[in-house]
Amino acid sequence: GNSVTQMEGPVTLSEEAFLTINCTYTATGYPSLFWYVQYPGEGLQLLLKATKADDKGSNKGFEATYRKETTSFHLEKGSVQVSDSAVYFCALSRSGGGADGLTFGKGTHLIIQP
Amino acid sequence: EAQVTQNPRYLITVTGKKLTVTCSQNMNHEYMSWYRQDPGLGLRQIYYSMNVEVTDKGDVPEGYKVSRKEKRNFPLILESPSPNQTSLYFCASSPLGLAAFNEQFFGPGTRLTVL
Numbered sequence: 102g103n104s105v106t107q108m109e110g111p112v113t114l115s116e117e118a119f120l121t122i123n124c125t126y127t128a129t130g131y132p133s134l135f136w137y138v139q140y141p142g143e144g145l146q147l148l149l150k151a152t153k154a155d156d157k158g159s160n161k162g163f164e165a166t167y168r169k170e171t172t173s174f175h176l177e178k179g180s181v182q183v184s185d186s187a188v189y190f191c192a193l194s195r196s197g198g199g200a201d202g203l204t205f206g207k208g209t210h211l212i213i214q215p
Numbered sequence: 216e217a218q219v220t221q222n223p224r225y226l227i228t229v230t231g232k233k234l235t236v237t238c239s240q241n242m243n244h245e246y247m248s249w250y251r252q253d254p255g256l257g258l259r260q261i262y263y264s265m266n267v268e269v270t271d272k273g274d275v276p277e278g279y280k281v282s283r284k285e286k287r288n289f290p291l292i293l294e295s296p297s298p299n300q301t302s303l304y305f306c307a308s309s310p311l312g313l314a315a316f317n318e319q320f321f322g323p324g325t326r327l328t329v330l
Contacts (some may be wrong), residue, residue: 144219145305147319191260202263202273
């Protein structure tokens with residue numbers, strides 16, 4: 102079946118550090134891949150997405166590239182800010198065969214210190 | 216403002232007392248879904264609906280019911296809640312019937328405690 106594996110953390114970084122959160126997946130077919138972010142006390146918000154191999158999603162300085170050969174979708178940001186502190190979820194879509202929705206990783210708690 | 220709303224936001228109840236968590240979206244979305252979020256497990260899908268009167272099971276449907284009588288509403292019903300249903304619940308919606316390529320918009324969450 103489908104699954105998503107990501108580092109759980111917490112990941113603690115200093116402001117302006119480089120960020121990488123690893124995400125790998127197992128899926129049948131050709132899923133779309135997503136990163137969602139959850140700020141404290143809030144619901145999830147879409148951060149970026151990629152719908153096919155080699156696509157790069159980007160938003161708010163974050164980037165992730167859909168790598169089919171390594172089944173990965175790692176999230177990166179060149180210089181993090183305190184306001185980036187949140188929980189980040191990698192997810193893949195599944196559709197057809199009687200199932201529709203998102204399969205999520207367990208989430209990575211990111212803490213940015215000033 | 217385009218949004219997904221859930222009520223109540225917080226609920227403490229006792230085992231066996233039927234409850235309903237409401238979810239409503241004002242974006243005319245066809246697709247709606249319920250997830251539960253548990254520490255160390257991430258989010259898991261409970262039920263989803265591709266359109267009015269069409270609902271299907273997700274990964275963890277046991278102990279839950281849903282209905283989709285109107286496009287905007289997708290209530291989650293716990294007929295006989297048990298302590299293992301203590302969790303944070305999220306409702307989500309998406310513009311088209313297939314969620315595969317589309318962003319899902321999430322509500323603010325309902326924190327349920329079953330004693």
